[in-house]
Amino acid sequence: MSDVLIACEGVEVVYGTRRQNLGLEPGGVKVLHGIDLEIRRGESVGIVGESGSGKSTLGRAILRLGDVAAGSIRFAGEDITRFSEAAMRPLRRRMQMIFQDPMASLNPRHRIRRILTEPMLFHRVCAAGEAGARIKRLMDRVGLPEAALERYPHELSGGQRQRVGIARAALLEPDFVVADEIVSGLDVSTQAQALNLLKGLCRDLGLAMAFIGHDLSVIRAVCDRVYVLRAGRVVETGSCNQVFAAPSADYTRALIDAIPLPEPDPHWLARESLPG
């Protein structure tokens, strides 16, 4: 078995088209222009770019949550580019998503216990009788009090809600997870907790991860490799060590330099980041 889990080749995504009998109708706006990307088992890969760069679209395309206009996506060696919903269903458990805004991705009318239990039963991860025990163990692991199970999402803090989102994905024992901007809007301390948790889970469960973000400091802390996207194209890729030490694209350099470090630099503000 190859240790490449996700392999994208020439992936293009076009918005504003409708499905027809024989594929997609022509027209629309192309938002991904031939993306090549590879993620190995157990590897954490950062996908970084500004809003509109296509990073979230790419995350959704890999999970087949959006239609792919051209190119191919392979998951564990299988070409899933044209899989139907029904064909995707057995794979869904193995590829999970952690969303940016837990308030919008956790059902506000369900208690946390139900939010965590239902996907496990749907995917038949375990028998109904065993679900409770698994949830209890994981709640402990993600640092949530058991009492939180009886709460509704709005009764938890932002950091706690994000940990519920992480727990929900981890309970399905996936091979791969897409984490889309999951720490933007959290306090630094809460952010550190969530990122450490995610790193630990990836390590312990051998999870591969696509970590989508715009903050290169966070990507640096979490990921092994990084893809830098701009306007739907990969402008640079490599190991974090290499990309951060010697970025080859001006755009990457600009993204790095735009991050304010907690250390005064009298020249930082005046330094032009992106020419034009």
Added chain:
Amino acid sequence: MSPILTIERLSARVQSRGQEILSKVSLSLERGEVRGLVGESGAGKSTIGKALLGILPRDVVITGGAIRYDGRDLLAMPARERRQLLGAEITLIPQDPQTALNPGRRIEAQLTDGLRMKRGLSSREAHDKALALLEEVHIREPQRVLAAYPHELSGGMRQRVLIAAAFALEPRLVIADEPTTALDVTVQKQILRLIRSMQEAHGTAVIFVTHDLGVVAQICDTVTLLYGGTVIEAGPAADMLANPRHAYTRALIEACPRYDQPDAGLHPVPDGVISAMRRDLSQRYGRPV
């Protein structure tokens, strides 16, 4: 020269829950100074900003202290007199450029309200002033932007418009309430640069509310760090970041991920530091927190 703003032992409480959210917060601001008001969510930083602007939620009452602007107590002043200051001498750059503008009015109408009502400019004069302001915040095609509705502009453009609005009446104090959290890092940098250059050009004092110590390091002269509605540490930004005195300040710095030090950051604030601060707080508030 006397400070433009002094906050003296300001305390506030949420009436319905009987819960104190600010306890004896003091700070002062010189003319032309940029002070970071920093803390995690719930620290009280936005409450202070809102108290300054007189836009506290109905349920929050000020239970003690004074806010002196240019020697006059804002809290003791007749409402009418205070309204003269707000929106003219003391203005706000809001957090979320998506919701701060009225979606149903053109930018020109929103940018000229204050100029016409508070400065008595004619529509013609207000139009010209608005145009000049948009140029000052580096908006290309200012004519087109004046005629646009908010939804036609990007987030960064809208934030520029709001900065132009905040500086329109030549205020002496601007409250910037996390003005860049909703923006991309590259746009954030442009906006920070813009706020700093406007502030320097006009000699305006700025209270910069943020939770990002990186932003503090690059834009603030001084910092007041809050936790649970109390001041933990205050001083010049460079000193505080280089030599934090309080364990919490140090912990917050160590929680920041840094691209230049991949193995440093990501240390959550230790439980011991939090529980020690909570013990102090319960003594102060006379109840468990």
